[in-house]
Amino acid sequence: TKLASVLAFDLGASSGRALIGELLPHTGSGQPKLKVTEIHRFPNQPIAVHGHLHWDILRLLQELKTAIRKAFQEGYAPQTFGIDTWGVDFGLLDANGELLGNPYHYRDPQTEGIIEELVNLIGKDSLYEQGGLQFMPFNTVNQLYAMKKAASPKLTAASTLLLTPDLLAYFLTGEKVCEFTMATTTQLFGPKEQKWNTALMEKLGIPSQIFLEPIHPGTRIGPLTPEVCEELDVPPIEAIAVGTHDTESAVAAVPATGEEEFAYLVCGTWSLLGTELERPLVTPEAMALDFSNEGGVGGTYQLLKNIMGLWILQECKREWDEQGDGVSFAELVLQAERAEPFRSLIHPDDPSFYAPSGMIARIQSYCRETSQTVPLTKGELARCVLESLALRYRQALEQMEALTGQSFNGLHMVGGGIQNELLCRFTANAIGRPVWTGPVEASAIGNMLMQLVALGECSSLQDARQLVAASFPIETYDPAQTDEWNAAFETFKRLSEPQ
Numbered sequence: 001t002k003l004a005s006v007l008a009f010d011l012g013a014s015s016g017r018a019l020i021g022e023l024l025p026h027t028g029s030g031q032p033k034l035k036v037t038e039i040h041r042f043p044n045q046p047i048a049v050h051g052h053l054h055w056d057i058l059r060l061l062q063e064l065k066t067a068i069r070k071a072f073q074e075g076y077a078p079q080t081f082g083i084d085t086w087g088v089d090f091g092l093l094d095a096n097g098e099l100l101g102n103p104y105h106y107r108d109p110q111t112e113g114i115i116e117e118l119v120n121l122i123g124k125d126s127l128y129e130q131g132g133l134q135f136m137p138f139n140t141v142n143q144l145y146a147m148k149k150a151a152s153p154k155l156t157a158a159s160t161l162l163l164t165p166d167l168l169a170y171f172l173t174g175e176k177v178c179e180f181t182m183a184t185t186t187q188l189f190g191p192k193e194q195k196w197n198t199a200l201m202e203k204l205g206i207p208s209q210i211f212l213e214p215i216h217p218g219t220r221i222g223p224l225t226p227e228v229c230e231e232l233d234v235p236p237i238e239a240i241a242v243g244t245h246d247t248e249s250a251v252a253a254v255p256a257t258g259e260e261e262f263a264y265l266v267c268g269t270w271s272l273l274g275t276e277l278e279r280p281l282v283t284p285e286a287m288a289l290d291f292s293n294e295g296g297v298g299g300t301y302q303l304l305k306n307i308m309g310l311w312i313l314q315e316c317k318r319e320w321d322e323q324g325d326g327v328s329f330a331e332l333v334l335q336a337e338r339a340e341p342f343r344s345l346i347h348p349d350d351p352s353f354y355a356p357s358g359m360i361a362r363i364q365s366y367c368r369e370t371s372q373t374v375p376l377t378k379g380e381l382a383r384c385v386l387e388s389l390a391l392r393y394r395q396a397l398e399q400m401e402a403l404t405g406q407s408f409n410g411l412h413m414v415g416g417g418i419q420n421e422l423l424c425r426f427t428a429n430a431i432g433r434p435v436w437t438g439p440v441e442a443s444a445i446g447n448m449l450m451q452l453v454a455l456g457e458c459s460s461l462q463d464a465r466q467l468v469a470a471s472f473p474i475e476t477y478d479p480a481q482t483d484e485w486n487a488a489f490e491t492f493k494r495l496s497e498p499q
């Protein structure tokens with residue numbers, strides 16, 4: 001029999017990749033296994049123009065095309081493909097189906113101060129009640145309201161809004177869809193009503209007719225267009241709507257098979273710490289702690305905290321690279337390990353760390369303003385960031401326990417950040433519980449799993465997680481130095497905002 005073979009595109013804020021997944025039949029009493037091969041990887045670099053920050057969307061499309069061609073040239077024969085990307089961002093199409101301008105990057109400064117305006121206009125309780133999301137400047141509603149305020153002709157001319165993964169799928173298939181998990185990152189989709197919040201759109205002057213009815217992960221979108229097939233010399237493989245929000249695909253690939261309730265940390269540019277629920281938890285307590293409720297695959301809801309994450313370190317690295325003093329992440333981790341512990345701490349979610357550029361100076365002034373030793377060397381800066389992140393994870397984990405009434409006996413970590421073994425160790429120490437890591441390419445694997453569900457090769461999310469557990473090694477980090485980390489946590493909490 002023919003092996004099931006699928007192609008996953010996973011685009012994060014810092015890089016994109018294409019991976020082939022092949023389902024190997026079970027041997028003897030063994031389980032079936034998923035074999036994963038990376039065929040293409042590319043950087044994802046935002047571009048600044050006249051004070052706006054954009055994604056280079058056509059470049060990303062070109063990288064997807066390159067990967068499709070490569071897959072077939074290298075002898076793979078995927079039946080389907082799926083695309084997942086970072087949340088919240090979108091492109092607008094005109095009535096002829098053409099893209100109106102370059103999509104904005106979620107860190108575009110247009111959203112500065114918009115949360116405050118919306119809170120004044122609608123009320124904080126009401127906004128949270130209606131959208132169930134953490135108040136993040138990048139939420140789609142803030143971006144659209146900023147465009148509305150700027151009287152953007154693009155918004156007036158728009159016929160259809162496509163979120164980034166749906167936009168890329170449209171470029172390749174000609175089919176316009178709106179996938180559910182991405183829809184739930186907009187703050188314009190009601191988690192209770194499970195409908196677009198047209199009343200809020202009308203109130204804010206956001207055109208409601210540009211939103212399509214969401215479809216659920218596992219739905220077929222359609223084949224590559226004849227032009228794309230001809231251009232790339234490939235057969236018309238079919239696009240599947242996967243968990244197109246990368247975080248949700250990553251959660252689908254968390255190999256939590258034995259536990260009813262589990263805590264996870266999707267660790268990449270952002271750190272998403274959460275737990276899987278059957279329904280959203282939109283309560284005053286969840287609002288007070290500013291947790292998100294995001295739609296997941298397989299009918300789940302994810303209660304999670306969006307933490308600034310390795311972005312802070314990425315930006316420091318970029319600065320050193322640009323100064324001709326380049327350094328790899330592996331080297332940074334080594335230098336951090338040699339630096340003195342607990343010399344200075346930051347609150348990673350301080351708004352001053354959100355925008356691009358000048359990160360080193362911003363960390364230093366944070367430390368200066370909080371009367372701490374100012375980190376100077378690469379090792380000191382990296383150590384400060386990594387210890388602070390680990391402590392923030394503990395705080396978010398404890399908050400999540402308070403909200404759900406669950407207690408978690410450890411933390412599953414997935415994503416590119418788990419290659420940073422020091423961070424994994426620090427996290428186990430900070431939470432005083434084991435950390436289980438793997439797989440690194442969780443988003444791409446979760447993307448594949450929903451394609452396998454659509455192809456009838458996996459029957460459920462549970463079944464799919466079993467496949468991940470059987471296919472990829474999991475490493476365990478046991479906690480150590482608990483007293484030192486407890487003491488550091490007390491210091492950290494004094495730095496923190498109330499949440």
Ligand code: ADP
Pocket residue numbers: 011012013014015267268269270310311313314329330333415416417418419420421
């Ligand atoms: P994205 O959210 O952009 O998809 P990834 O999941 O690819 O992010 O994770 C990228 C992060 O992983 C980088 O910011 C870096 O901190 C970390 N990382 C990648 N490779 C290594 C490595 N070899 N050693 C330590 N950390 C690494």
Ligand code: LRH
Pocket residue numbers: 012013085086087088106138185245246247268269270272306
């Ligand atoms: C992580 C992520 C996260 C947020 C942010 C914009 O890649 O998707 O869940 O939505 O990007």
